[in-house]
Amino acid sequence: MEYQIYYEEKQDHTLIILKMIGQSPVVYIPSMIEGKKVTEIGAYCFSKTEIQKNWKHTKAVENGTILSLNYIEEVYCPDSITSIQACAFYNCRKLKAIHIHEIQVLSHDVFMNCLSLHDIYSFSIDSMKPMLSQISWNITVHTSxxxxxxxxxxxxxxxxxxxxxxxxxxxxxxxxxxxxxxxxxxxxxxxxxxxxxxxxxxxxxxxxxxxxxxxxxxxxxxxxxxxxxxxxxxxDICLSWIDASSFDRFKDYFNQDSILSLMDTKKEDIELITKCIAYNRMRFKKNRYNFEDL
Known part of the structure:
Protein backbone atom coordinates (compact mmCIF):
# COMPACT_ATOMS: atom_id res chain seq x y z
CA MET A 1 0.00 0.00 0.00
CA GLU A 2 1.46 3.34 -1.06
CA TYR A 3 0.87 6.62 0.76
CA GLN A 4 1.98 10.19 0.65
CA ILE A 5 2.55 11.04 4.29
CA TYR A 6 2.95 14.45 5.86
CA TYR A 7 4.82 14.40 9.14
CA GLU A 8 6.74 16.35 11.74
CA GLU A 9 9.94 15.29 13.45
CA LYS A 10 10.11 15.64 17.24
CA GLN A 11 13.16 16.47 19.31
CA ASP A 12 13.78 12.79 20.00
CA HIS A 13 13.82 12.20 16.22
CA THR A 14 10.60 10.20 16.22
CA LEU A 15 7.75 11.26 13.94
CA ILE A 16 4.21 12.60 14.22
CA ILE A 17 1.84 11.73 11.38
CA LEU A 18 0.02 14.90 10.30
CA LYS A 19 -1.88 13.80 7.19
CA MET A 20 -2.04 10.83 4.83
CA ILE A 21 -2.99 10.54 1.17
CA GLY A 22 -3.78 7.12 -0.21
CA GLN A 23 -5.96 4.99 -2.47
CA SER A 24 -8.06 2.92 -0.07
CA PRO A 25 -10.44 3.55 2.87
CA VAL A 26 -8.53 0.87 4.79
CA VAL A 27 -5.49 2.69 6.19
CA TYR A 28 -2.21 1.17 7.34
CA ILE A 29 -0.08 3.65 9.27
CA PRO A 30 3.61 2.82 8.80
CA SER A 31 5.86 2.21 11.78
CA MET A 32 8.87 3.83 10.07
CA ILE A 33 9.35 6.68 7.60
CA GLU A 34 12.77 7.19 6.07
CA GLY A 35 14.39 5.20 8.87
CA LYS A 36 12.66 7.04 11.72
CA LYS A 37 10.04 5.61 14.05
CA VAL A 38 6.44 6.85 13.86
CA THR A 39 5.15 7.26 17.45
CA GLU A 40 2.28 9.71 17.28
CA ILE A 41 -0.91 10.55 15.37
CA GLY A 42 -1.23 14.32 15.20
CA ALA A 43 -4.20 16.52 16.08
CA TYR A 44 -6.97 16.41 13.44
CA CYS A 45 -4.80 14.03 11.38
CA PHE A 46 -7.78 12.20 9.86
CA SER A 47 -10.16 15.13 10.22
CA LYS A 48 -10.53 18.32 8.20
CA THR A 49 -7.29 20.29 8.24
CA GLU A 50 -5.36 22.12 5.59
CA ILE A 51 -2.03 20.71 4.50
CA GLN A 52 0.70 23.23 5.33
CA LYS A 53 3.46 24.07 2.86
CA ASN A 54 6.18 23.67 5.47
CA TRP A 55 5.19 20.10 6.38
CA LYS A 56 7.70 17.40 5.46
CA HIS A 57 6.29 14.64 3.29
CA THR A 58 7.09 11.49 1.36
CA LYS A 59 6.71 11.28 -2.41
CA ALA A 60 3.28 11.74 -3.98
CA VAL A 61 1.06 8.82 -5.01
CA GLU A 62 -1.04 8.68 -8.16
CA ASN A 63 -4.81 9.08 -7.87
CA GLY A 64 -4.53 9.60 -4.12
CA THR A 65 -7.30 10.79 -1.82
CA ILE A 66 -6.86 12.63 1.47
CA LEU A 67 -7.55 10.00 4.10
CA SER A 68 -10.02 11.80 6.32
CA LEU A 69 -13.63 12.30 7.37
CA ASN A 70 -16.16 10.17 5.48
CA TYR A 71 -13.58 8.34 3.38
CA ILE A 72 -11.76 6.14 5.89
CA GLU A 73 -13.41 2.96 7.20
CA GLU A 74 -10.69 1.05 9.04
CA VAL A 75 -7.30 2.01 10.48
CA TYR A 76 -4.37 -0.22 11.42
CA CYS A 77 -1.90 1.40 13.85
CA PRO A 78 1.55 -0.15 14.34
CA ASP A 79 2.79 -0.96 17.83
CA SER A 80 5.14 2.03 17.58
CA ILE A 81 2.17 4.41 17.99
CA THR A 82 1.95 5.36 21.68
CA SER A 83 0.25 8.77 21.48
CA ILE A 84 -2.83 10.15 19.74
CA GLN A 85 -3.43 13.89 19.79
CA ALA A 86 -6.74 15.74 20.12
CA CYS A 87 -9.53 15.19 17.59
CA ALA A 88 -7.32 12.92 15.48
CA PHE A 89 -10.39 11.11 14.06
CA TYR A 90 -12.95 13.88 14.58
CA ASN A 91 -16.00 13.47 12.31
CA CYS A 92 -14.76 10.24 10.67
CA ARG A 93 -18.36 9.10 10.42
CA LYS A 94 -17.66 5.96 8.35
CA LEU A 95 -14.82 4.69 10.52
CA LYS A 96 -15.93 1.21 11.62
CA ALA A 97 -12.86 -0.35 13.21
CA ILE A 98 -9.44 0.56 14.56
CA HIS A 99 -6.53 -1.78 15.29
CA ILE A 100 -4.34 -0.39 18.03
CA HIS A 101 -1.73 -1.34 20.62
CA GLU A 102 -0.94 0.24 23.98
CA ILE A 103 -1.58 3.98 23.90
CA GLN A 104 0.20 5.89 26.63
CA VAL A 105 -1.15 9.36 25.80
CA LEU A 106 -4.69 9.86 24.51
CA SER A 107 -5.78 13.48 24.17
CA HIS A 108 -9.36 14.74 24.26
CA ASP A 109 -12.12 14.11 21.70
CA VAL A 110 -10.04 11.68 19.64
CA PHE A 111 -13.12 9.81 18.37
CA MET A 112 -15.74 12.56 18.55
CA ASN A 113 -18.64 11.87 16.15
CA CYS A 114 -17.15 8.56 14.98
CA LEU A 115 -20.56 6.98 15.53
CA SER A 116 -19.94 4.04 13.18
CA LEU A 117 -16.91 2.93 15.18
CA HIS A 118 -18.05 -0.28 16.89
CA ASP A 119 -14.91 -2.43 16.97
CA ILE A 120 -11.51 -1.89 18.58
CA TYR A 121 -8.82 -4.53 18.09
CA SER A 122 -6.04 -4.54 20.68
CA PHE A 123 -3.57 -6.99 22.19
CA SER A 124 -5.05 -6.36 25.67
CA ILE A 125 -8.21 -5.07 27.33
CA ASP A 126 -6.19 -3.72 30.27
CA SER A 127 -5.10 -0.54 28.49
CA MET A 128 -8.51 0.34 27.08
CA LYS A 129 -10.04 2.53 29.80
CA PRO A 130 -8.93 5.93 28.38
CA MET A 131 -10.22 4.99 24.94
CA LEU A 132 -13.51 3.55 26.22
CA SER A 133 -14.11 6.71 28.25
CA GLN A 134 -14.29 8.65 24.98
CA ILE A 135 -16.77 6.29 23.30
CA SER A 136 -20.27 6.36 24.75
CA TRP A 137 -21.97 4.31 22.03
CA ASN A 138 -21.94 0.51 21.58
CA ILE A 139 -18.37 -0.76 21.23
CA THR A 140 -16.73 -4.19 21.25
CA VAL A 141 -13.10 -4.67 22.22
CA HIS A 142 -11.41 -7.63 20.53
CA THR A 143 -8.19 -9.17 21.83
CA SER A 144 -6.33 -12.21 20.51
CA ASP A 236 -35.51 -15.91 20.29
CA ILE A 237 -33.51 -12.66 20.48
CA CYS A 238 -30.06 -14.21 20.16
CA LEU A 239 -30.90 -16.53 17.26
CA SER A 240 -29.88 -13.86 14.74
CA TRP A 241 -26.28 -13.97 16.08
CA ILE A 242 -25.90 -17.73 15.81
CA ASP A 243 -23.82 -19.20 13.00
CA ALA A 244 -22.04 -22.49 12.44
CA SER A 245 -19.08 -21.45 14.58
CA SER A 246 -21.16 -20.43 17.63
CA PHE A 247 -23.93 -23.04 17.42
CA ASP A 248 -22.17 -25.67 19.51
CA ARG A 249 -21.67 -23.17 22.34
CA PHE A 250 -25.37 -22.25 22.54
CA LYS A 251 -27.31 -25.25 21.27
CA ASP A 252 -28.13 -26.62 24.73
CA TYR A 253 -29.89 -23.37 25.63
CA PHE A 254 -32.36 -23.69 22.74
CA ASN A 255 -35.68 -25.50 22.62
CA GLN A 256 -36.89 -27.29 19.51
CA ASP A 257 -38.80 -24.27 18.23
CA SER A 258 -35.59 -22.24 18.27
CA ILE A 259 -33.67 -24.96 16.42
CA LEU A 260 -36.39 -25.10 13.75
CA SER A 261 -36.40 -21.31 13.54
CA LEU A 262 -32.66 -21.31 12.88
CA MET A 263 -33.13 -23.80 10.06
CA ASP A 264 -35.91 -21.68 8.58
CA THR A 265 -34.16 -18.30 8.75
CA LYS A 266 -30.59 -19.34 7.89
CA LYS A 267 -31.04 -21.75 5.01
CA GLU A 268 -28.01 -20.31 3.22
CA ASP A 269 -25.68 -21.48 5.99
CA ILE A 270 -25.37 -25.14 5.01
CA GLU A 271 -22.91 -25.97 7.80
CA LEU A 272 -25.27 -24.53 10.40
CA ILE A 273 -28.28 -26.32 8.91
CA THR A 274 -26.39 -29.62 9.00
CA LYS A 275 -25.56 -29.10 12.67
CA CYS A 276 -29.17 -28.15 13.46
CA ILE A 277 -30.55 -31.26 11.77
CA ALA A 278 -28.14 -33.56 13.60
CA TYR A 279 -28.77 -31.90 16.96
CA ASN A 280 -32.53 -31.83 16.46
CA ARG A 281 -32.52 -35.54 15.69
CA MET A 282 -30.29 -36.38 18.65
CA ARG A 283 -31.87 -34.21 21.33
CA PHE A 284 -35.52 -34.23 20.37
CA LYS A 285 -35.63 -37.86 19.19
CA LYS A 286 -36.93 -37.11 15.74
CA ASN A 287 -36.45 -40.31 13.80
CA ARG A 288 -36.32 -38.82 10.36
CA TYR A 289 -35.45 -35.37 9.03
CA ASN A 290 -34.12 -34.24 5.70
CA PHE A 291 -33.78 -31.11 3.60
CA GLU A 292 -37.23 -31.61 2.08
CA ASP A 293 -38.67 -30.61 5.47
CA LEU A 294 -37.22 -27.06 5.17
Missing part, protein backbone atom coordinates in the same frame (compact mmCIF):
# COMPACT_ATOMS: atom_id res chain seq x y z
CA UNK A 145 -8.16 -14.51 22.93
CA UNK A 146 -11.60 -12.96 23.54
CA UNK A 147 -14.01 -10.16 22.74
CA UNK A 148 -16.12 -8.13 25.18
CA UNK A 149 -19.03 -5.76 24.54
CA UNK A 150 -19.69 -2.39 26.18
CA UNK A 151 -23.23 -1.04 25.63
CA UNK A 152 -23.93 2.63 25.09
CA UNK A 153 -24.78 5.16 27.77
CA UNK A 154 -26.13 8.71 27.74
CA UNK A 155 -25.37 11.98 29.46
CA UNK A 156 -28.55 13.90 30.27
CA UNK A 157 -28.41 17.53 31.40
CA UNK A 158 -31.00 18.45 34.05
CA UNK A 159 -31.63 21.98 35.32
CA UNK A 160 -30.99 21.89 39.08
CA UNK A 161 -31.08 25.55 40.02
CA UNK A 162 -31.75 29.11 38.92
CA UNK A 163 -29.60 30.91 36.38
CA UNK A 164 -29.62 27.82 34.17
CA UNK A 165 -27.43 25.67 36.39
CA UNK A 166 -27.38 22.14 35.05
CA UNK A 167 -26.32 18.81 36.46
CA UNK A 168 -25.28 15.81 34.44
CA UNK A 169 -27.15 12.54 34.90
CA UNK A 170 -25.57 9.47 33.34
CA UNK A 171 -28.05 6.88 32.11
CA UNK A 172 -27.09 3.37 31.07
CA UNK A 173 -25.11 0.61 32.73
CA UNK A 174 -22.58 0.86 29.93
CA UNK A 175 -20.93 3.72 31.82
CA UNK A 176 -20.32 1.61 34.94
CA UNK A 177 -19.00 -1.24 32.79
CA UNK A 178 -16.39 1.13 31.40
CA UNK A 179 -15.15 1.88 34.94
CA UNK A 180 -14.16 -1.74 35.69
CA UNK A 181 -10.43 -1.05 35.72
CA UNK A 182 -7.92 -0.82 38.54
CA UNK A 183 -4.15 -0.38 38.34
CA UNK A 184 -4.28 -0.89 34.56
CA UNK A 185 -6.12 -4.18 34.89
CA UNK A 186 -9.63 -4.97 33.68
CA UNK A 187 -11.84 -6.36 36.46
CA UNK A 188 -14.02 -9.06 34.90
CA UNK A 189 -15.85 -9.73 38.17
CA UNK A 190 -16.97 -6.10 38.44
CA UNK A 191 -18.05 -6.11 34.79
CA UNK A 192 -20.15 -9.25 35.34
CA UNK A 193 -21.67 -7.74 38.50
CA UNK A 194 -23.19 -5.00 36.32
CA UNK A 195 -25.39 -7.52 34.51
CA UNK A 196 -28.05 -7.81 37.22
CA UNK A 197 -28.91 -4.12 36.96
CA UNK A 198 -28.40 -3.98 33.22
CA UNK A 199 -30.94 -6.72 32.47
CA UNK A 200 -33.56 -4.87 34.54
CA UNK A 201 -33.01 -1.40 33.07
CA UNK A 202 -31.76 -1.84 29.50
CA UNK A 203 -33.54 -3.18 26.44
CA UNK A 204 -33.62 -6.96 26.31
CA UNK A 205 -31.67 -6.92 23.03
CA UNK A 206 -28.80 -5.10 24.73
CA UNK A 207 -28.73 -7.36 27.79
CA UNK A 208 -29.02 -10.42 25.58
CA UNK A 209 -26.02 -9.37 23.50
CA UNK A 210 -23.95 -8.81 26.64
CA UNK A 211 -24.88 -12.31 27.82
CA UNK A 212 -24.24 -13.79 24.37
CA UNK A 213 -20.76 -12.27 24.16
CA UNK A 214 -19.78 -13.31 27.70
CA UNK A 215 -20.86 -16.90 27.05
CA UNK A 216 -19.19 -16.97 23.64
CA UNK A 217 -15.95 -15.63 25.14
CA UNK A 218 -16.09 -16.66 28.83
CA UNK A 219 -12.79 -15.07 29.84
CA UNK A 220 -12.65 -15.06 33.68
CA UNK A 221 -16.44 -15.16 33.77
CA UNK A 222 -18.38 -14.78 37.03
CA UNK A 223 -22.07 -15.59 37.51
CA UNK A 224 -22.27 -17.74 34.40
CA UNK A 225 -25.67 -19.17 35.39
CA UNK A 226 -27.23 -15.70 35.35
CA UNK A 227 -26.07 -15.24 31.76
CA UNK A 228 -27.26 -18.74 30.79
CA UNK A 229 -30.70 -18.26 32.34
CA UNK A 230 -31.13 -14.96 30.51
CA UNK A 231 -30.24 -16.53 27.16
CA UNK A 232 -32.69 -19.40 27.80
CA UNK A 233 -35.45 -16.92 28.67
CA UNK A 234 -34.74 -14.78 25.60
CA UNK A 235 -33.41 -17.31 23.13
Missing amino acids: SFSIFFPEYYEVYNEIGPAHIFGIEIQGEGYRMRQCFKNNLFLFEEYDACFDKLKKEEKKEVACFVAYMRLLFPEKIHGIKEYEDFIIENQ
Whole structure:
Protein backbone atom coordinates (compact mmCIF):
# COMPACT_ATOMS: atom_id res chain seq x y z
CA MET A 1 0.00 0.00 0.00
CA GLU A 2 1.46 3.34 -1.06
CA TYR A 3 0.87 6.62 0.76
CA GLN A 4 1.98 10.19 0.65
CA ILE A 5 2.55 11.04 4.29
CA TYR A 6 2.95 14.45 5.86
CA TYR A 7 4.82 14.40 9.14
CA GLU A 8 6.74 16.35 11.74
CA GLU A 9 9.94 15.29 13.45
CA LYS A 10 10.11 15.64 17.24
CA GLN A 11 13.16 16.47 19.31
CA ASP A 12 13.78 12.79 20.00
CA HIS A 13 13.82 12.20 16.22
CA THR A 14 10.60 10.20 16.22
CA LEU A 15 7.75 11.26 13.94
CA ILE A 16 4.21 12.60 14.22
CA ILE A 17 1.84 11.73 11.38
CA LEU A 18 0.02 14.90 10.30
CA LYS A 19 -1.88 13.80 7.19
CA MET A 20 -2.04 10.83 4.83
CA ILE A 21 -2.99 10.54 1.17
CA GLY A 22 -3.78 7.12 -0.21
CA GLN A 23 -5.96 4.99 -2.47
CA SER A 24 -8.06 2.92 -0.07
CA PRO A 25 -10.44 3.55 2.87
CA VAL A 26 -8.53 0.87 4.79
CA VAL A 27 -5.49 2.69 6.19
CA TYR A 28 -2.21 1.17 7.34
CA ILE A 29 -0.08 3.65 9.27
CA PRO A 30 3.61 2.82 8.80
CA SER A 31 5.86 2.21 11.78
CA MET A 32 8.87 3.83 10.07
CA ILE A 33 9.35 6.68 7.60
CA GLU A 34 12.77 7.19 6.07
CA GLY A 35 14.39 5.20 8.87
CA LYS A 36 12.66 7.04 11.72
CA LYS A 37 10.04 5.61 14.05
CA VAL A 38 6.44 6.85 13.86
CA THR A 39 5.15 7.26 17.45
CA GLU A 40 2.28 9.71 17.28
CA ILE A 41 -0.91 10.55 15.37
CA GLY A 42 -1.23 14.32 15.20
CA ALA A 43 -4.20 16.52 16.08
CA TYR A 44 -6.97 16.41 13.44
CA CYS A 45 -4.80 14.03 11.38
CA PHE A 46 -7.78 12.20 9.86
CA SER A 47 -10.16 15.13 10.22
CA LYS A 48 -10.53 18.32 8.20
CA THR A 49 -7.29 20.29 8.24
CA GLU A 50 -5.36 22.12 5.59
CA ILE A 51 -2.03 20.71 4.50
CA GLN A 52 0.70 23.23 5.33
CA LYS A 53 3.46 24.07 2.86
CA ASN A 54 6.18 23.67 5.47
CA TRP A 55 5.19 20.10 6.38
CA LYS A 56 7.70 17.40 5.46
CA HIS A 57 6.29 14.64 3.29
CA THR A 58 7.09 11.49 1.36
CA LYS A 59 6.71 11.28 -2.41
CA ALA A 60 3.28 11.74 -3.98
CA VAL A 61 1.06 8.82 -5.01
CA GLU A 62 -1.04 8.68 -8.16
CA ASN A 63 -4.81 9.08 -7.87
CA GLY A 64 -4.53 9.60 -4.12
CA THR A 65 -7.30 10.79 -1.82
CA ILE A 66 -6.86 12.63 1.47
CA LEU A 67 -7.55 10.00 4.10
CA SER A 68 -10.02 11.80 6.32
CA LEU A 69 -13.63 12.30 7.37
CA ASN A 70 -16.16 10.17 5.48
CA TYR A 71 -13.58 8.34 3.38
CA ILE A 72 -11.76 6.14 5.89
CA GLU A 73 -13.41 2.96 7.20
CA GLU A 74 -10.69 1.05 9.04
CA VAL A 75 -7.30 2.01 10.48
CA TYR A 76 -4.37 -0.22 11.42
CA CYS A 77 -1.90 1.40 13.85
CA PRO A 78 1.55 -0.15 14.34
CA ASP A 79 2.79 -0.96 17.83
CA SER A 80 5.14 2.03 17.58
CA ILE A 81 2.17 4.41 17.99
CA THR A 82 1.95 5.36 21.68
CA SER A 83 0.25 8.77 21.48
CA ILE A 84 -2.83 10.15 19.74
CA GLN A 85 -3.43 13.89 19.79
CA ALA A 86 -6.74 15.74 20.12
CA CYS A 87 -9.53 15.19 17.59
CA ALA A 88 -7.32 12.92 15.48
CA PHE A 89 -10.39 11.11 14.06
CA TYR A 90 -12.95 13.88 14.58
CA ASN A 91 -16.00 13.47 12.31
CA CYS A 92 -14.76 10.24 10.67
CA ARG A 93 -18.36 9.10 10.42
CA LYS A 94 -17.66 5.96 8.35
CA LEU A 95 -14.82 4.69 10.52
CA LYS A 96 -15.93 1.21 11.62
CA ALA A 97 -12.86 -0.35 13.21
CA ILE A 98 -9.44 0.56 14.56
CA HIS A 99 -6.53 -1.78 15.29
CA ILE A 100 -4.34 -0.39 18.03
CA HIS A 101 -1.73 -1.34 20.62
CA GLU A 102 -0.94 0.24 23.98
CA ILE A 103 -1.58 3.98 23.90
CA GLN A 104 0.20 5.89 26.63
CA VAL A 105 -1.15 9.36 25.80
CA LEU A 106 -4.69 9.86 24.51
CA SER A 107 -5.78 13.48 24.17
CA HIS A 108 -9.36 14.74 24.26
CA ASP A 109 -12.12 14.11 21.70
CA VAL A 110 -10.04 11.68 19.64
CA PHE A 111 -13.12 9.81 18.37
CA MET A 112 -15.74 12.56 18.55
CA ASN A 113 -18.64 11.87 16.15
CA CYS A 114 -17.15 8.56 14.98
CA LEU A 115 -20.56 6.98 15.53
CA SER A 116 -19.94 4.04 13.18
CA LEU A 117 -16.91 2.93 15.18
CA HIS A 118 -18.05 -0.28 16.89
CA ASP A 119 -14.91 -2.43 16.97
CA ILE A 120 -11.51 -1.89 18.58
CA TYR A 121 -8.82 -4.53 18.09
CA SER A 122 -6.04 -4.54 20.68
CA PHE A 123 -3.57 -6.99 22.19
CA SER A 124 -5.05 -6.36 25.67
CA ILE A 125 -8.21 -5.07 27.33
CA ASP A 126 -6.19 -3.72 30.27
CA SER A 127 -5.10 -0.54 28.49
CA MET A 128 -8.51 0.34 27.08
CA LYS A 129 -10.04 2.53 29.80
CA PRO A 130 -8.93 5.93 28.38
CA MET A 131 -10.22 4.99 24.94
CA LEU A 132 -13.51 3.55 26.22
CA SER A 133 -14.11 6.71 28.25
CA GLN A 134 -14.29 8.65 24.98
CA ILE A 135 -16.77 6.29 23.30
CA SER A 136 -20.27 6.36 24.75
CA TRP A 137 -21.97 4.31 22.03
CA ASN A 138 -21.94 0.51 21.58
CA ILE A 139 -18.37 -0.76 21.23
CA THR A 140 -16.73 -4.19 21.25
CA VAL A 141 -13.10 -4.67 22.22
CA HIS A 142 -11.41 -7.63 20.53
CA THR A 143 -8.19 -9.17 21.83
CA SER A 144 -6.33 -12.21 20.51
CA SER A 145 -8.16 -14.51 22.93
CA PHE A 146 -11.60 -12.96 23.54
CA SER A 147 -14.01 -10.16 22.74
CA ILE A 148 -16.12 -8.13 25.18
CA PHE A 149 -19.03 -5.76 24.54
CA PHE A 150 -19.69 -2.39 26.18
CA PRO A 151 -23.23 -1.04 25.63
CA GLU A 152 -23.93 2.63 25.09
CA TYR A 153 -24.78 5.16 27.77
CA TYR A 154 -26.13 8.71 27.74
CA GLU A 155 -25.37 11.98 29.46
CA VAL A 156 -28.55 13.90 30.27
CA TYR A 157 -28.41 17.53 31.40
CA ASN A 158 -31.00 18.45 34.05
CA GLU A 159 -31.63 21.98 35.32
CA ILE A 160 -30.99 21.89 39.08
CA GLY A 161 -31.08 25.55 40.02
CA PRO A 162 -31.75 29.11 38.92
CA ALA A 163 -29.60 30.91 36.38
CA HIS A 164 -29.62 27.82 34.17
CA ILE A 165 -27.43 25.67 36.39
CA PHE A 166 -27.38 22.14 35.05
CA GLY A 167 -26.32 18.81 36.46
CA ILE A 168 -25.28 15.81 34.44
CA GLU A 169 -27.15 12.54 34.90
CA ILE A 170 -25.57 9.47 33.34
CA GLN A 171 -28.05 6.88 32.11
CA GLY A 172 -27.09 3.37 31.07
CA GLU A 173 -25.11 0.61 32.73
CA GLY A 174 -22.58 0.86 29.93
CA TYR A 175 -20.93 3.72 31.82
CA ARG A 176 -20.32 1.61 34.94
CA MET A 177 -19.00 -1.24 32.79
CA ARG A 178 -16.39 1.13 31.40
CA GLN A 179 -15.15 1.88 34.94
CA CYS A 180 -14.16 -1.74 35.69
CA PHE A 181 -10.43 -1.05 35.72
CA LYS A 182 -7.92 -0.82 38.54
CA ASN A 183 -4.15 -0.38 38.34
CA ASN A 184 -4.28 -0.89 34.56
CA LEU A 185 -6.12 -4.18 34.89
CA PHE A 186 -9.63 -4.97 33.68
CA LEU A 187 -11.84 -6.36 36.46
CA PHE A 188 -14.02 -9.06 34.90
CA GLU A 189 -15.85 -9.73 38.17
CA GLU A 190 -16.97 -6.10 38.44
CA TYR A 191 -18.05 -6.11 34.79
CA ASP A 192 -20.15 -9.25 35.34
CA ALA A 193 -21.67 -7.74 38.50
CA CYS A 194 -23.19 -5.00 36.32
CA PHE A 195 -25.39 -7.52 34.51
CA ASP A 196 -28.05 -7.81 37.22
CA LYS A 197 -28.91 -4.12 36.96
CA LEU A 198 -28.40 -3.98 33.22
CA LYS A 199 -30.94 -6.72 32.47
CA LYS A 200 -33.56 -4.87 34.54
CA GLU A 201 -33.01 -1.40 33.07
CA GLU A 202 -31.76 -1.84 29.50
CA LYS A 203 -33.54 -3.18 26.44
CA LYS A 204 -33.62 -6.96 26.31
CA GLU A 205 -31.67 -6.92 23.03
CA VAL A 206 -28.80 -5.10 24.73
CA ALA A 207 -28.73 -7.36 27.79
CA CYS A 208 -29.02 -10.42 25.58
CA PHE A 209 -26.02 -9.37 23.50
CA VAL A 210 -23.95 -8.81 26.64
CA ALA A 211 -24.88 -12.31 27.82
CA TYR A 212 -24.24 -13.79 24.37
CA MET A 213 -20.76 -12.27 24.16
CA ARG A 214 -19.78 -13.31 27.70
CA LEU A 215 -20.86 -16.90 27.05
CA LEU A 216 -19.19 -16.97 23.64
CA PHE A 217 -15.95 -15.63 25.14
CA PRO A 218 -16.09 -16.66 28.83
CA GLU A 219 -12.79 -15.07 29.84
CA LYS A 220 -12.65 -15.06 33.68
CA ILE A 221 -16.44 -15.16 33.77
CA HIS A 222 -18.38 -14.78 37.03
CA GLY A 223 -22.07 -15.59 37.51
CA ILE A 224 -22.27 -17.74 34.40
CA LYS A 225 -25.67 -19.17 35.39
CA GLU A 226 -27.23 -15.70 35.35
CA TYR A 227 -26.07 -15.24 31.76
CA GLU A 228 -27.26 -18.74 30.79
CA ASP A 229 -30.70 -18.26 32.34
CA PHE A 230 -31.13 -14.96 30.51
CA ILE A 231 -30.24 -16.53 27.16
CA ILE A 232 -32.69 -19.40 27.80
CA GLU A 233 -35.45 -16.92 28.67
CA ASN A 234 -34.74 -14.78 25.60
CA GLN A 235 -33.41 -17.31 23.13
CA ASP A 236 -35.51 -15.91 20.29
CA ILE A 237 -33.51 -12.66 20.48
CA CYS A 238 -30.06 -14.21 20.16
CA LEU A 239 -30.90 -16.53 17.26
CA SER A 240 -29.88 -13.86 14.74
CA TRP A 241 -26.28 -13.97 16.08
CA ILE A 242 -25.90 -17.73 15.81
CA ASP A 243 -23.82 -19.20 13.00
CA ALA A 244 -22.04 -22.49 12.44
CA SER A 245 -19.08 -21.45 14.58
CA SER A 246 -21.16 -20.43 17.63
CA PHE A 247 -23.93 -23.04 17.42
CA ASP A 248 -22.17 -25.67 19.51
CA ARG A 249 -21.67 -23.17 22.34
CA PHE A 250 -25.37 -22.25 22.54
CA LYS A 251 -27.31 -25.25 21.27
CA ASP A 252 -28.13 -26.62 24.73
CA TYR A 253 -29.89 -23.37 25.63
CA PHE A 254 -32.36 -23.69 22.74
CA ASN A 255 -35.68 -25.50 22.62
CA GLN A 256 -36.89 -27.29 19.51
CA ASP A 257 -38.80 -24.27 18.23
CA SER A 258 -35.59 -22.24 18.27
CA ILE A 259 -33.67 -24.96 16.42
CA LEU A 260 -36.39 -25.10 13.75
CA SER A 261 -36.40 -21.31 13.54
CA LEU A 262 -32.66 -21.31 12.88
CA MET A 263 -33.13 -23.80 10.06
CA ASP A 264 -35.91 -21.68 8.58
CA THR A 265 -34.16 -18.30 8.75
CA LYS A 266 -30.59 -19.34 7.89
CA LYS A 267 -31.04 -21.75 5.01
CA GLU A 268 -28.01 -20.31 3.22
CA ASP A 269 -25.68 -21.48 5.99
CA ILE A 270 -25.37 -25.14 5.01
CA GLU A 271 -22.91 -25.97 7.80
CA LEU A 272 -25.27 -24.53 10.40
CA ILE A 273 -28.28 -26.32 8.91
CA THR A 274 -26.39 -29.62 9.00
CA LYS A 275 -25.56 -29.10 12.67
CA CYS A 276 -29.17 -28.15 13.46
CA ILE A 277 -30.55 -31.26 11.77
CA ALA A 278 -28.14 -33.56 13.60
CA TYR A 279 -28.77 -31.90 16.96
CA ASN A 280 -32.53 -31.83 16.46
CA ARG A 281 -32.52 -35.54 15.69
CA MET A 282 -30.29 -36.38 18.65
CA ARG A 283 -31.87 -34.21 21.33
CA PHE A 284 -35.52 -34.23 20.37
CA LYS A 285 -35.63 -37.86 19.19
CA LYS A 286 -36.93 -37.11 15.74
CA ASN A 287 -36.45 -40.31 13.80
CA ARG A 288 -36.32 -38.82 10.36
CA TYR A 289 -35.45 -35.37 9.03
CA ASN A 290 -34.12 -34.24 5.70
CA PHE A 291 -33.78 -31.11 3.60
CA GLU A 292 -37.23 -31.61 2.08
CA ASP A 293 -38.67 -30.61 5.47
CA LEU A 294 -37.22 -27.06 5.17
